Amino acid sequence: xxxxxxxxxxxxxxxxxxxxxxxxxxxxxxxxxxxxxxxxxxxxxxxxxxxxxxxxxxxxxxxxxxxxxxxxxxxxxxxxxxxxxxxxxxxxxxxxxxxxxxxxxxxxxxxxxxxxxxxxxxxxxxxxxxxxxxxxxxxxxxxxxxxxxxxxxxxxxxxxxxxxxxxx
Amino acid sequence: xxxxxxxxxxxxxxxxxxxxxxxxxxxxxxxxxxxxxxxxxxxxxxxxxxxxxxxxxxxxxxxxxxxxxxxxxxxxxxxxxxxxxxxxxxxxxxxxxxxxxxxxxxxxxxxxxxxxxxxxxxxxxxxxxxxxxxxxxxxxxxxxxxxxxxxxxxxxxxxxxxxxxxxxxxxxxxxxxxxxxxxxxxxxxxxxxxxxxxxxxxxxxxxxxxxxxxxxxxxxxxxxxxxxxxxxxxxxxxxxxxxxxxxxxxxxxxxxxxxxxxxxxxxxxxxxxxxxxxxxxxxxxxxxxxxxxxxxxxxxxxxxxxxxxxxxxxxxxxxxxxxxxxxxxxxxxxxxxxxxxxxxxxxxxxxxxxxxxxxxxxxxxxxxxxxxxxxxxxxxxxxxxxxxxxxxxxxxxxxxxxxxxxxxxxxxxxxxxxxxxxxxxxxxxxxxxxxxxxxxxxxxxxxxxxxxxxxxxxxxxxxxxxxxxxxxxxxxxxxxxxxxxxxxxxxxxxxxxxxxxxxxxxxxxxxxxxxxxxxxxxxxxxxxxxxxxxxxxxxxxxxxxxxxxxxxxxxx
Ligand SMILES: Cc1ncc(C[n+]2csc(CCOP(=O)(O)OP(=O)(O)O)c2C)c(N)n1
Ligand SMILES: [Mg+2]
Numbered sequence: 049x050x051x052x053x054x055x056x057x058x059x060x061x062x063x064x065x066x067x068x069x070x071x072x073x074x075x076x077x078x079x080x081x082x083x084x085x086x087x088x089x090x091x092x093x094x095x096x097x098x099x100x101x102x103x104x105x106x107x108x109x110x111x112x113x114x115x116x117x118x119x120x121x122x123x124x125x126x127x128x129x130x131x132x133x134x135x136x137x138x139x140x141x142x143x144x145x146x147x148x149x150x151x152x153x154x155x156x157x158x159x160x161x162x163x164x165x166x167x168x169x170x171x172x173x174x175x176x177x178x179x180x181x182x183x184x185x186x187x188x189x190x191x192x193x194x195x196x197x198x199x200x201x202x203x204x205x206x207x208x209x210x211x212x213x214x215x216x
Numbered sequence: 217x218x219x220x221x222x223x224x225x226x227x228x229x230x231x232x233x234x235x236x237x238x239x240x241x242x243x244x245x246x247x248x249x250x251x252x253x254x255x256x257x258x259x260x261x262x263x264x265x266x267x268x269x270x271x272x273x274x275x276x277x278x279x280x281x282x283x284x285x286x287x288x289x290x291x292x293x294x295x296x297x298x299x300x301x302x303x304x305x306x307x308x309x310x311x312x313x314x315x316x317x318x319x320x321x322x323x324x325x326x327x328x329x330x331x332x333x334x335x336x337x338x339x340x341x342x343x344x345x346x347x348x349x350x351x352x353x354x355x356x357x358x359x360x361x362x363x364x365x366x367x368x369x370x371x372x373x374x375x376x377x378x379x380x381x382x383x384x385x386x387x388x389x390x391x392x393x394x395x396x397x398x399x400x401x402x403x404x405x406x407x408x409x410x411x412x413x414x415x416x417x418x419x420x421x422x423x424x425x426x427x428x429x430x431x432x433x434x435x436x437x438x439x440x441x442x443x444x445x446x447x448x449x450x451x452x453x454x455x456x457x458x459x460x461x462x463x464x465x466x467x468x469x470x471x472x473x474x475x476x477x478x479x480x481x482x483x484x485x486x487x488x489x490x491x492x493x494x495x496x497x498x499x500x501x502x503x504x505x506x507x508x509x510x511x512x513x514x515x516x517x518x519x520x521x522x523x524x525x526x527x528x529x530x531x532x533x534x535x536x537x538x539x540x541x542x543x544x545x546x547x548x549x550x551x552x553x554x555x556x557x558x559x560x561x562x563x564x565x566x567x568x569x570x571x572x573x574x575x576x577x578x579x580x581x582x583x584x585x586x587x588x589x590x591x592x593x594x595x596x597x598x599x600x601x602x603x604x605x606x607x608x609x610x611x612x613x614x615x616x617x618x619x620x621x622x623x624x625x626x627x628x629x630x631x632x633x634x635x636x637x638x639x640x641x642x643x644x645x646x647x648x649x650x651x652x653x654x655x656x657x658x659x660x661x662x663x664x665x666x667x668x669x670x671x672x673x674x675x676x677x678x679x680x681x682x683x684x685x686x687x688x689x690x691x692x693x694x695x696x697x698x699x700x701x702x703x704x705x706x707x708x709x710x711x712x713x714x715x716x717x718x719x720x721x722x723x724x725x726x727x728x729x730x731x732x733x734x735x736x737x738x739x740x741x742x743x744x745x746x747x748x749x750x751x752x753x754x755x756x757x758x759x760x761x762x763x764x765x766x767x768x769x770x771x772x
Contacts, residue, residue, distance in 0.1 A: 112518035118394040
């Protein structure tokens with residue numbers, strides 16, 4: 049059965065590493081939904097969160113192939129029930145008149161987003177949440193006129209004291 | 217100390233004895249430093265051959281093979297050889313020159329981003345940007361190339377870093393944090409597998425190249441004898457189990473023996489060791505041994521269940537896993553009696569061995585290869601090219617010891633066999649080395665004759681000369697209505713004259729008797745020899761399982 053898997057990996061934070069990792073995705077034909085990467089708790093480490101579509105075997109293979117890369121220090125599959133998962137999206141919508149603006153404000157309120165930029169013609173909204181929540185926001189506000197969307201891809205951490213760290 | 221000197225010293229510390237390579241502008245400083253070292257440099261005529269030689273050296277000896285090239289085209293010429301080594305898990309280190317660091321990224325003369333190009337083909341690759349970085353880079357490249365499942369590593373050394381000087385330290389420390397521990401056999405899994413094997417009525421062992429890499433052929437033989445289990449190998453596993461052993465079933469797969477391909481279906485428990493269930497080995501996967509319980513032992517966890525669904529697994533190097541299994545089984549199977557399964561195996565083997573060839577032709581590949589086996593010592597090393605020659609060799613040439621049958625299995629790389637033979641001979645000068653070749657493949661790296669002759673690394677090439685890209689022609693005969701497209705090579709070159717022009721010995725034979733004489737000469741004289749054996753261009757390699765069919769659906 050195909051579903052979405054979230055994999056968290058701790059990798060060397062140095063040039064070329066992202067290339068090598070994405071190379072592996074491509075070579076092995078994995079179905080990648082999103083990749084989010086940034087500096088981790090240590091400056092010389094990056095944490096990379098990858099969501100892939102596939103079945104159980106794909107997820108296992110994916111973690112295995114990631115771990116075979118020497119620039120990857122650790123790779124783990126996260127259980128969505130035991131992880132905090134967030135994505136940030138910036139959504140620029142057409143907002144030409146007062147009615148449109150107030151409708152947009154209404155949705156932003158419901159989704160607990162923020163207006164981060166306004167112009168005479170547009171409003172840019174920041175939404176944080178699960179991928180599904182962002183999908184829902186976009187599909188509801190599309191009718192206003194979607195100008196641009198930028199999404200970070202999901203990033204995640206295990207809930208509670210458990211962790212994916214170098215020293216453990 | 218200069219970067220070039222530091223590199224050479226680091227290679228000496230790794231006990232490198234031989235480097236196969238060809239210089240160019242971006243690596244001259246290293247070549248200069250090599251003059252002051254005891255490391256032997258073997259000059260090739262094409263860098264692809266340098267990589268294949270390093271690979272053949274590694275497979276024959278188990279030691280890491282080293283090849284070297286200049287930047288740009290020199291480096292890219294190595295790539296085919298690196299991928300060949302990667303797919304067959306061969307430990308190699310490639311060293312390439314690179315343009316000077318200020319020029320990197322500017323499309324400088326002979327610049328190639330070899331790190332990116334070779335990235336998918338290497339376990340480790342690094343471009344040291346300072347002299348101090350060279351020794352640890354070398355240490356890590358060698359460490360990783362041979363670690364766990366072996367494979368190629370690449371060191372790309374910019375020219376200015378070769379020339380710069382600095383105080384350098386040599387240490388055995390590995391800086392890399394991402395090295396994962398080598399998996400060791402899990403006791404409960406060993407127990408479970410031992411149980412499954414001891415209860416099996418019709419156990420069958422399928423051994424792959426991983427058992428050779430693990431140097432575990434002895435343990436494999438113990439296990440087979442304990443279980444009275446027949447052993448077949450994949451192409452890569454050939455030699456790991458003596459093919460003249462009463463339990464040997466030879467090779468299974470697309471060009472496996474009919475008997476092995478049939479009998480494996482009767483097994484109730486299939487134990488696969490160091491074998492990745494490649495499509496050429498299993499035929500149509502869904503129909504491969506559907507009734508058997510399948511156990512897999514592999515050091516690479518991503519190979520477990522990658523292709524074939526399995527019932528039990530041990531993630532480990534084959535040697536400790538087999539040691540533990542044997543220990544666990546000795547007690548359980550002390551009084552194992554021959555069963556109807558043993559009888560069946562014996563019968564089937566007799567049928568296959570007593571099959572007489574009824575071809576009236578004088579020089580057929582089976583006859584030639586059986587004769588070769590008869591004449592050369594058991595410990596001789598044989599390499600192959602790719603195509604019909606390779607499949608004939610695997611079917612009819614019995615390999616008796618590990619590391620004596622060397623072939624490009626995963627990549628199927630034409631031109632591999634001859635340079636690999638030279639590499640093997642460089643590693644094992646005490647053993648006779650033969651390349652079983654096709655005419656088409658041999659032409660691809662035939663310029664290695666210069667290396668073989670001038671560097672005095674004598675090997676013998678036996679060309680099964682059908683004047684054809686024979687394997688492609690066979691597919692066109694069988695599956696494309698005999699419509700030959702681009703497979704006729706014509707009767708050029710004259711291989712005898714070609715050999716002679718390089719100062720090698722060239723012999724054309726027209727009968728088995730002449731063939732025997734030529735082989736005996738080559739054994740005695742130890743000079744580079746090319747034996748041209750003209751064969752019928754219409755000859756097929758049979759039996760054959762067409763792509764997409766189960767192993768039971770054999771042609772021929
Ligand atoms: C480098 C490379 N190019 C093309 C092929 C495809 N191919 C596989 S077998 C074969 C024919 C090989 O001819 P030859 O070496 O004469 O061997 P034969 O099959 O005639 O014994 C070809 C072209 C290959 N395996 N490798
Ligand atoms: Mg041919």
